[in-house]
Structures are given as C-alpha cells and as structure tokens.
Amino acid sequence: MDVCxxxxxxxxxxxxxxxxxxxxxxxxxxxxxxxxxxxxxxxxEVLVKICRALNCDIxxxxxxxxxxxxx
Numbered sequence: 001m002d003v004c005x006x007x008x009x010x011x012x013x014x015x016x017x018x019x020x021x022x023x024x025x026x027x028x029x030x031x032x033x034x035x036x037x038x039x040x041x042x043x044x045e046v047l048v049k050i051c052r053a054l055n056c057d058i059x060x061x062x063x064x065x066x067x068x069x070x071x
C-alpha cells in the first residue's frame with residue numbers, strides 16, 4: 001500500500017494557499033513537506049495538524065492507494 005496526498009495539494013489550490021503557508025500554519029518542517037510532496041509516509045500527528053489548520057477531515061487530504069500484487 002502507498003499513500004497519495006494529491007487531495008491535499010488540490011485543496012491548497014482551491015484555497016489559493018501555497019505549501020509554504022501551510023507549513024507556517026501547521027509548524028511542520030520543510031522535510032515533512034518534502035515527504036508529503038513525494039507521497040511518503042508522515043506521522044498521524046502531522047496529518048491531524050494539517051486537518052485542524054485546513055478545517056477538514058483526513059479523507060480530504062490523503063488516500064491509500066492499493067497496488068496489486070505483481071505476478
């Protein structure tokens with residue numbers, strides 16, 4: 001399984017907000033923002049901070065992508 005944060009970045013576009021603004025609002029590190037941009041795992045604490053800052057649900061910012069087994 002992998003994660004995808006495209007929903008988060010779409011939400012930022014809809015709110016006309018830049019990634020740097022999100023980082024400042026939430027207090028997340030530049031490294032964490034890079035992880036989000038690269039669809040890497042981040043802590044639940046980070047996801048909750050983002051949800052609180054954007055007043056949204058976790059399903060609004062992240063989705064789990066199931067990769068079928070290669071045979």
